[in-house]
Amino acid sequence: xxxxxxxxxxxxxxxxxxxxxxxxxxxxxxxxxxxxxxxxxxxxxxxxxxxxxxxxxxxxxxxxxxxxxxxxxxxxxxxxxxxxxxxxxxxxxxxxxxxxxxxxxxxxxxxxxxxxxxxxxxxxxxxxxxxxxxxxxxxxxxxxxxxxxxxxxxxxxxxxxxxxxxxxxxxxxxxxxxxxxxxxxxxxxxxxxxxxxxxxxxxxxxxxxxxxxxxxxxxxxxxxxxx
Amino acid sequence: xxxxxxxxxxxxxxxxxxxxxxxxxxxxxxxxxxxxxxxxxxxxxxxxxxxxxxxxxxxxxxxxxxxxxxxxxxxxxxxxxxxxxxxxxxxxxxxxxxxxx
Amino acid sequence: xxxxxxxxxxxxxxxxxxxxxxxxxxxxxxxxxxxxxxxxxxxxxxxxxxxxxxxxxxxxxxxxxxxxxxxxxxxxxxxxxxxxxxxxxxxxxxxxxxxxxxxxxxxx
Numbered sequence: 001x002x003x004x005x006x007x008x009x010x011x012x013x014x015x016x017x018x019x020x021x022x023x024x025x026x027x028x029x030x031x032x033x034x035x036x037x038x039x040x041x042x043x044x045x046x047x048x049x050x051x052x053x054x055x056x057x058x059x060x061x062x063x064x065x066x067x068x069x070x071x072x073x074x075x076x077x078x079x080x081x082x083x084x085x086x087x088x089x090x091x092x093x094x095x096x097x098x099x100x101x102x103x104x105x106x107x108x109x110x111x112x113x114x115x116x117x118x119x120x121x122x123x124x125x126x127x128x129x130x131x132x133x134x135x136x137x138x139x140x141x142x143x144x145x146x147x148x149x150x151x152x153x154x155x156x157x158x159x160x161x162x163x164x165x166x167x168x169x170x171x172x173x174x175x176x177x178x179x180x181x182x183x184x185x186x187x188x189x190x191x192x193x194x195x196x197x198x199x200x201x202x203x204x205x206x207x208x209x210x211x212x213x214x215x216x217x218x219x220x221x222x223x224x225x226x227x
Numbered sequence: 228x229x230x231x232x233x234x235x236x237x238x239x240x241x242x243x244x245x246x247x248x249x250x251x252x253x254x255x256x257x258x259x260x261x262x263x264x265x266x267x268x269x270x271x272x273x274x275x276x277x278x279x280x281x282x283x284x285x286x287x288x289x290x291x292x293x294x295x296x297x298x299x300x301x302x303x304x305x306x307x308x309x310x311x312x313x314x315x316x317x318x319x320x321x322x323x324x325x326x327x328x
Numbered sequence: 329x330x331x332x333x334x335x336x337x338x339x340x341x342x343x344x345x346x347x348x349x350x351x352x353x354x355x356x357x358x359x360x361x362x363x364x365x366x367x368x369x370x371x372x373x374x375x376x377x378x379x380x381x382x383x384x385x386x387x388x389x390x391x392x393x394x395x396x397x398x399x400x401x402x403x404x405x406x407x408x409x410x411x412x413x414x415x416x417x418x419x420x421x422x423x424x425x426x427x428x429x430x431x432x433x434x435x436x
Binding site: 054055118125126127128130131134135137138211214215218219221 | 282283285286287290291294295298299302303306
Binding site for chain 3: 235238239242245246249250252253254258261265268272275276278279280281283284287288291292295296299300302303304306307
């Protein structure tokens with residue numbers, strides 16, 4: 001790196017310093033949080049279908065936001081797959097590597113179990129769809145690097161269905177609640193528990209498929225350019 | 228030793244590590260190094276979330292923030308390195324030499 | 329008991345560091361890393377606010393927001409890296425070009 005500091009550093013530094021200072025000052029000024037909202041969540045937790053506050057917020061009280069988040073994931077997956085280089089279906093790795101395939105064979109069952117545990121724990125403690133979905137995607141990637149073929153994400157209708165099912169879960173819940181005469185996505189306490197579990201299952205599948213495809217797309221492209 | 232003081236010192240360590248890592252990621256040359264440090268950054272952030280009692284966020288940060296994002300960055304670095312003209316001697320020198328006229 | 333303002337100020341500092349890098353580099357991968365670090369700084373401020381001045385359990389709403397934020401950030405970063413790879417494969421560029429490029433020569 002040349003000895004002189006380029007001009008843009010000197011130009012940017014005062015501006016960024018001012019912005020940062022203003023943010024710190026704003027932070028100090030907004031001293032109190034808003035305990036009312038947290039208390040509101042705790043008060044309504046009993047009939048929400050989950051005993052873990054974060055899950056109740058994500059899938060019941062602010063379910064619409066989570067639905068749109070799944071849509072964002074769907075758009076990201078679609079866009080990433082479209083932006084991929086020209087290649088048709090999944091190319092299989094050489095199944096020869098002993099260490100990788102042995103590791104995959106031994107670790108994947110444990111990883112799958114961990115994912116199920118995370119998902120099941122989500123209603124009463126930390127965990128839930130996103131974490132479990134990511135763990136499942138990690139397990140699938142272990143299999144991929146171990147040389148095993150991932151049939152479900154080899155393109156075609158099955159892959160599309162896997163990507164869509166999470167968004168569709170919320171959509172089905174919205175249709176059901178509206179048809180039953182309540183406000184959209186407002187769960188009656190009787191149905192809230194099963195509704196949350198069902199939506200979480202669908203969301204986990206979609207999240208796992210999305211993360212898996214995003215990483216695989218990059219892997220395939222890298223291998224296309226390898227000698 | 229007082230538990231409170233120990234916890235406070237640990238927090239200072241975590242925060243210091245985060246800031247130091249951020250500077251290293253963004254200002255040290257070598258994209259591969261930045262990618263690896265980014266994964267470390269994600270893991271230290273996981274510790275920060277645990278310290279702030281945000282356990283769901285910690286789980287998500289560990290898998291998604293450190294795992295998937297780190298993987299994406301390393302993949303991108305690998306591809307940028309593989310296709311670029313052979314000035315780089317390997318992963319440590321990827322793509323950061325300036326375009327000198 | 330943690331000291332939330334410490335983490336919140338750290339979050340703002342991370343935001344500032346990322347912002348500075350955002351303004352001073354044209355290398356796309358570094359821009360993405362800077363944006364991610366700014367995001368993590370923002371999350372630190374939010375999660376710190378969840379445990380500030382509270383009674384009992386932390387406020388779950390910032391937790392939900394940050395969870396969503398992490399996932400969306402990952403989605404955006406995935407698309408960004410895909411675009412970067414395509415751009416590099418097609419044109420060999422990995423920097424921003426004019427009118428965003430800096431007139432003087434590049435430095436990391």
